[in-house]
Amino acid sequence: MADFLFAALTIALFFSPPASSASEDDPVPLVIWSGMGDSCCYEYGAYQFKVVLERLIPGIYIKMVAFGKTPTEDSYNSFFLNSNKQVELACDLLSSDEMLANGFNAMGFSQGSQFL
Numbered sequence: 001m002a003d004f005l006f007a008a009l010t011i012a013l014f015f016s017p018p019a020s021s022a023s024e025d026d027p028v029p030l031v032i033w034s035g036m037g038d039s040c041c042y043e044y045g046a047y048q049f050k051v052v053l054e055r056l057i058p059g060i061y062i063k064m065v066a067f068g069k070t071p072t073e074d075s076y077n078s079f080f081l082n083s084n085k086q087v088e089l090a091c092d093l094l095s096s097d098e099m100l101a102n103g104f105n106a107m108g109f110s111q112g113s114q115f116l
Contacts, residue, residue, distance in 0.1 A: 027060040028105050031094060035110025036078045039071040040064035046109050061099045065090050065112065078111065087115050 030053065034046035041047055041064070050062045067081055067089055068074035077086070094100055108116040 027057045028103065029061040029063065029100050031063045031065060031100065031104050031106040031116075033065040033090065033106070033108040033112030033116055034074075034078070035108075035112050037075055038078065038109065038112075039068075039074040040066035041071040041074065046112070049107070063094070063097055063100060063104075065093060083115065090115065 032040075032046050032050055034040060038045040039047070047064070050064060053062060054060060066074045067077035067086060094104075106116050108114070
């Protein structure tokens, strides 16, 4: 748990808005893509980074990449959905999100980092 909190705190300390952001005070949005077998929404895993970072960086917008309507479906698809289809769906998901239009940081775990 200490490693997890250290990583989350380190990320929070180094967030800075890009020159093109609407306001110098707005945190840069973050995209999180979980690893194989994890899900966007389980109460453990990558979702915990979202929870911790939202506490550490007030006002941050965090988008979790997901491939299903439920956490179980998202986890299943991380194993069995074709990887090219996952990347295609993630591109569609991110490009359609207006909150990410001016840029974002991205953090992937395991397979999620490879696909990012």
